[in-house]
Amino acid sequence: MKAPVAEVVLAVGASHSPMLNATVEEWSRFEPREPTMKLLDREGNPSSYEALVQEAGGRFIGEYTPEKYAARHAAAQAALDRLSAKIRAAKLDALVIFGDDQKELFLEDNLPGLLVYCGSTVPHTMRPPKREWVDWFAAIQNRYYVAHGRIDFPVEHALARHLIGHLVDHEFDVAVCDRLPRDEGEGHAFASTSGCSASSR
DSSP states (O other), rough: OOOOOOOOOOOOOOOGGGTSSOOOGGGGGGGTTTTSOOOOOOTEEEOOOOHHHHHHHHTTTTTSHHHHHHHHHHHHHHHHHHHHHHHHHHHHHOOOOOOOOTTOOTTOOOSSSSSOOSEEEEEEOOOOOOOTTOOOHHHHHTSSSSSTTTEEEOHHHHHHHHHHHHHHHOOOOOOOEEOOGGEEEEEEEEHHHHHGGGOOO
């Protein structure tokens, strides 16, 4: 079978932090929540908020004022608008998304290092909140998804299977799936990009 011919016409990278879904007023709520939030120092060792503040030595005082929050929030939203416009303008035949699952779909019983999804569609639907989430954070997470509905985005599964074969031929240890575990929607790293690209489909 002849390999499909593809041309990469656009490559972009973006954060999918929940802060991008938050209002500027909600930014002040993103404060350390010990003991539910694990804090690490620069070497990756467990730490406390007080210890990290002391280590910073006052370098960030004045960086979390309402004025700074407003300016940075506006800049982040403008950047997302530019990203969405670039994706639409590129008129892509296929959009290949790389994202970290962060134990949303894949848990300790099966954590692949690299997985290629090759189903004919991928469900975009609101995911159940985690037990440790407070209400305001769950609301921000829900903004990755359409409200009270589901969209089954088409997948270029022929391209996906070509990528799988190419990766195997080049000795990558790649996992494969054609459906999402537990009949859940896509993870937030992928839902974030779907929101940018939905209007171009």
